[in-house]
Amino acid sequence: MNLRGPIVDVGGVRSASTQYGERDCCSIEIRPEDGAADPVSITLWGDWTHTADHAAIGMELLVTDAEAGEYRGETTYSTTGDSAVVLEPDFLVDVTGIRSWVQCPRMYYLNKLSGIPLNYPVVKGTIVHEVFGDLLRGVDLEASVADRVAEAGLELGILGYDAAEVADEVRRNAAAIDGWLAQGTLTDGDDWRSEYTLISPTYGLKGRADALRRGMPVELKTGKNTNREPRFQDKIQAACYGLMLAEHDQQPDTGTLLYTKNTALDRNEATGDLSPAKEFSIGDGLLDFVIRTRNELAAMEWHVLNEPGDQPDGQSGDQPDGQSGDQPGIPTGHEADATCQYCFEQDTCMVVSGRLNQESKAGQIGAPLPAEEREYVDRFYRAIEAERRETHAEYRKLWEQSPAERADDDRALIDLDPVSETELEGGRWRLEARKPGNAVSKLREGDVALASDGDPIAGDAELGRIRSLGDTVVVETDEPVPLRRLDVYPSEISVDRMLTAVHDAILKGDERRKDVLFDRREPTFSGPEREWIANNDAQNDAVNLATTAEDLALIHGPPGTGKTYTIARAIEALVADGDRVLLAAFTNRAVDNALAALRDGTGAEGGDGSPDGDASDLAVPDEDVVRVGTETGVRGDMQDVRIRQRGDPTDRARELESAGVVAATTAACGSRVLREQSFDVALVDEASQLTEPSTLAAISLADRFVLVGDHEQLPPVVRAENDLQRSLFERLVETYPEASVMLDRQYRMSQRIQAFASREFYGGALRPATGDVAARSVADLVDDVADLPPELRRDVTLIDPDGTRDGNRNVREAERVAAIVDAYVAAGVDPDDIGVIAPFRAQVAEIGRRTDVTVDTVDRFQGSSKPVIVVSFVATGELDGPIFEDHRRTNVALTRAKQALVLVGDRAALRSDPFYTRMVEWADR
DNA sequence: CCTCTGCTGAGAGGA
Numbered sequence: 001m002n003l004r005g006p007i008v009d010v011g012g013v014r015s016a017s018t019q020y021g022e023r024d025c026c027s028i029e030i031r032p033e034d035g036a037a038d039p040v041s042i043t044l045w046g047d048w049t050h051t052a053d054h055a056a057i058g059m060e061l062l063v064t065d066a067e068a069g070e071y072r073g074e075t076t077y078s079t080t081g082d083s084a085v086v087l088e089p090d091f092l093v094d095v096t097g098i099r100s101w102v103q104c105p106r107m108y109y110l111n112k113l114s115g116i117p118l119n120y121p122v123v124k125g126t127i128v129h130e131v132f133g134d135l136l137r138g139v140d141l142e143a144s145v146a147d148r149v150a151e152a153g154l155e156l157g158i159l160g161y162d163a164a165e166v167a168d169e170v171r172r173n174a175a176a177i178d179g180w181l182a183q184g185t186l187t188d189g190d191d192w193r194s195e196y197t198l199i200s201p202t203y204g205l206k207g208r209a210d211a212l213r214r215g216m217p218v219e220l221k222t223g224k225n226t227n228r229e230p231r232f233q234d235k236i237q238a239a240c241y242g243l244m245l246a247e248h249d250q251q252p253d254t255g256t257l258l259y260t261k262n263t264a265l266d267r268n269e270a271t272g273d274l275s276p277a278k279e280f281s282i283g284d285g286l287l288d289f290v291i292r293t294r295n296e297l298a299a300m301e302w303h304v305l306n307e308p309g310d311q312p313d314g315q316s317g318d319q320p321d322g323q324s325g326d327q328p329g330i331p332t333g334h335e336a337d338a339t340c341q342y343c344f345e346q347d348t349c350m351v352v353s354g355r356l357n358q359e360s361k362a363g364q365i366g367a368p369l370p371a372e373e374r375e376y377v378d379r380f381y382r383a384i385e386a387e388r389r390e391t392h393a394e395y396r397k398l399w400e401q402s403p404a405e406r407a408d409d410d411r412a413l414i415d416l417d418p419v420s421e422t423e424l425e426g427g428r429w430r431l432e433a434r435k436p437g438n439a440v441s442k443l444r445e446g447d448v449a450l451a452s453d454g455d456p457i458a459g460d461a462e463l464g465r466i467r468s469l470g471d472t473v474v475v476e477t478d479e480p481v482p483l484r485r486l487d488v489y490p491s492e493i494s495v496d497r498m499l500t501a502v503h504d505a506i507l508k509g510d511e512r513r514k515d516v517l518f519d520r521r522e523p524t525f526s527g528p529e530r531e532w533i534a535n536n537d538a539q540n541d542a543v544n545l546a547t548t549a550e551d552l553a554l555i556h557g558p559p560g561t562g563k564t565y566t567i568a569r570a571i572e573a574l575v576a577d578g579d580r581v582l583l584a585a586f587t588n589r590a591v592d593n594a595l596a597a598l599r600d601g602t603g604a605e606g607g608d609g610s611p612d613g614d615a616s617d618l619a620v621p622d623e624d625v626v627r628v629g630t631e632t633g634v635r636g637d638m639q640d641v642r643i644r645q646r647g648d649p650t651d652r653a654r655e656l657e658s659a660g661v662v663a664a665t666t667a668a669c670g671s672r673v674l675r676e677q678s679f680d681v682a683l684v685d686e687a688s689q690l691t692e693p694s695t696l697a698a699i700s701l702a703d704r705f706v707l708v709g710d711h712e713q714l715p716p717v718v719r720a721e722n723d724l725q726r727s728l729f730e731r732l733v734e735t736y737p738e739a740s741v742m743l744d745r746q747y748r749m750s751q752r753i754q755a756f757a758s759r760e761f762y763g764g765a766l767r768p769a770t771g772d773v774a775a776r777s778v779a780d781l782v783d784d785v786a787d788l789p790p791e792l793r794r795d796v797t798l799i800d801p802d803g804t805r806d807g808n809r810n811v812r813e814a815e816r817v818a819a820i821v822d823a824y825v826a827a828g829v830d831p832d833d834i835g836v837i838a839p840f841r842a843q844v845a846e847i848g849r850r851t852d853v854t855v856d857t858v859d860r861f862q863g864s865s866k867p868v869i870v871v872s873f874v875a876t877g878e879l880d881g882p883i884f885e886d887h888r889r890t891n892v893a894l895t896r897a898k899q900a901l902v903l904v905g906d907r908a909a910l911r912s913d914p915f916y917t918r919m920v921e922w923a924d925r
Numbered sequence: 926c927c928t929c930t931g932c933t934g935a936g937a938g939g940a
Binding site: 094096119122124126127128129130195206207222223224344442447448463465491493496587588632633645666667668670694714718807839841857860882886889 | 930935937
């Protein structure tokens with residue numbers, strides 16, 4: 001039987017006499033998650049006491065194949081020969097993490113912190129792996145090499161390599177594979193599968209095997225190994241995949257490692273140490289070792305989040321015993337018996353240890369960073385790791401949900417009806433399935449998703465890309481799978497990139513920059529003030545702030561104040577001054593919006609936000625602009641400036657390096673290619689929706705930076721509650737008010753509509769830009785106001801439909817909202833001019849069933865506007881819940897309207913809160 | 926109780 005639950009007590013390791021002789025054992029008490037409230041005792045025998053050494057109260061423990069026994073009238077449990085003991089099984093460790101951990105735990109930490117930079121061996125390795133996959137799929141070697149080298153054009157170009165020399169080297173590596181395959185190893189009976197994604201809920205592991213041959217893992221290594229044996233960490237990697245295959249009821253007993261630099265195929269097989277393929281047996285002992293190693297790693301990660309430890313204050317840093325006593329969860333290297341002298345990470349290791357004053361086996365180089373900077377790294381490291389845990393929770397949905405929960409959840413499409421599996425050119429597959437009824441999900445075209453036969457864990461599953469999501473679902477994969485289910489595949493890329501951004505900014509960052517970030521130095525400005533924008537002083541000030549900043553400038557743009565227009569003018573001005581500019585934002589939509597404004601020389605939304613609506617004469621020519629992003633991420637009309645990865649290395653690199661303006665999401669700023677670029681100025685839009693580390697990813701690439709945002713609108717989207725919730729923009733606006741300017745004239749809302757938001761959020765400073773804007777009224781939208789029902793003739797109105805909240809819906813309110821929309825349309829308002837906003841997706845769906853106009857959540861409405869906005873509040877009784885407590889969300893909802901705003905909600909519920917009471921009084925006036 | 930977008934998928938090397 002399997003036992004699982006949080007640990008409530010860990011006993012000491014003792015020796016016991018058994019029929020097999022003296023054996024070590026250790027008792028652990030857990031509170032089983034199912035059944036009785038009483039803790040149960042489990043005795044871990046033999047090598048599992050190693051895991052007991054790493055266990056702590058509060059950790060989750062799983063013991064498989066435990067055996068029940070009786071001791072002094074109580075049922076106790078113990079491990080058996082088949083048992084596995086797993087700590088924190090919900091923490092999904094990457095196989096590559098285990099690989100580096102067995103070399104040295106500190107290497108695991110360093111890889112995570114600093115990321116793997118753009119370098120040639122790694123890029124080449126990736127290409128060889130792709131060629132390997134192609135060969136297994138039957139693609140011609142020459143065609144594959146040419147194609148895969150071309151695909152890596154941009155990265156190779158940045159590294160200064162030319163296609164022919166890379167192709168030569170790849171060909172030599174591939175020849176070793178090809179030769180091995182041809183040697184007769186690939187017999188008729190062989191069944192191959194390339195790039196197999198594996199997730200193991202039992203062992204808390206995930207990863208992707210290069211290939212399976214007859215169910216046995218095959219790992220490709222593009223390096224050389226002249227030893228008779230495979231490298232230990234390589235064996236461990238392959239063994240991890242073997243372990244995870246147990247989840248599929250397969251028990252591989254052999255692993256193969258293919259070292260492609262070992263090209264001496266002509267050597268005698270019997271003596272030939274240089275054969276590329278090395279086999280090894282995967283025995284139970286090795287698998288148990290893998291699990292124990294994973295437990296060590298998972299335990300260390302648990303300590304990061306659950307033991308705050310001393311602040312690294314510079315005094316308690318040197319722990320003589322070699323333990324990272326004051327920084328739990330930060331490996332020192334003493335855990336391993338690796339030799340630092342031979343380690344390629346030795347220098348990095350010593351520098352990081354020196355900077356952060358960490359204990360490390362390799363020793364320290366250089367002076368420690370100031371305590372406040374070390375504290376900063378520590379704080380964000382923890383916050384980001386907490387966010388990683390939340391990502392792991394999303395993986396859990398792949399196996400944990402009951403069918404009913406799954407039907408409610410929108411992270412997967414289930415009960416698909418497979419239609420066809422078609423082989424494409426290059427051996428890939430196109431899977432098609434019919435979607436039942438009106439199933440909706442978070443999946444989007446272009447997303448990477450897990451296609452499966454209905455069971456993504458134990459069944460047949462392939463990672464692929466969604467091509468189409470109409471009535472039929474189309475997915476492209478490497479191997480065919482009966483497409484019955486499609487799941488969102490959670491990605492840790494965002495958290496990984498936040499971590500490297502903190503590393504780059506603090507450990508490698510410029511001192512002057514850090515002085516400003518840590519409030520040790522006031523930002524300065526120099527140079528002449530010029531007139532860039534007539535008729536709007538705040539916008540003009542904002543551009544001047546951006547052009548004269550020697551450190552940073554902050555532009556606070558409330559709703560409708562012409563943020564995008566100002567950004568475009570600021571970039572033009574900077575480019576005119578000879579600066580190279582990075583334009584970044586959190587979402588692809590915001591990047592493309594700002595880029596569009598820059599390219600057509602006006603503001604977005606047809607000049608909304610521009611004082612005169614004139615095109616600028618400084619417009620940046622298209623050939624100087626490059627958009628970095630994926631094909632599906634980038635808007636259609638920006639594809640012409642999107643840089644392709646594929647192509648001649650020299651051409652691609654020149655295209656990027658010669659661009660005066662590079663536009664990308666902050667996530668893309670953390671990519672290996674952009675981390676190699678540098679800019680004079682980084683301008684970040686939607687900065688108030690960015691976590692501090694994400695902002696760092698963009699601004700670390702530039703000497704100076706400009707942040708544009710509005711901290712009175714929506715904050716960053718994060719899963720965990722911690723330091724990531726506050727944006728750098730908000731922090732800096734508070735620290736350096738004199739480095740910021742607020743755009744105070746808005747081009748959207750009527751006087752009546754903007755009054756509440758202006759008073760509540762902007763200290764009354766927000767005002768209509770012109771008399772025409774102020775005078776906007778519902779009368780502008782209809783021939784005769786008398787055609788509207790009396791309550792809708794007002795520009796702002798509150799309607800109480802006397803409904804009842806049911807979960808996240810309110811049916812009666814939804815009906816009333818639909819009736820209001822109908823009344824506007826009947827009076828002659830264009831349905832395209834009406835938008836409906838609700839706090840919950842359930843209510844959005846409820847209203848959407850009753851009307852054809854745009855209905856969406858607040859979050860999705862941010863950044864756009866409509867002449868008529870109807871807001872459904874849903875709540876009755878009490879206004880509890882964070883969705884109402886964060887008033888910024890209400891600010892966004894109310895400020896989408898230009899001419900007419902209708903609030904639909906329960907008057908009594910709204911009056912239960914002072915803020916909403918003021919809103920009701922404003923609407924009723 | 927909830928809202929939500931990024932990621933080319935992860936992982937690719939070196940005595």
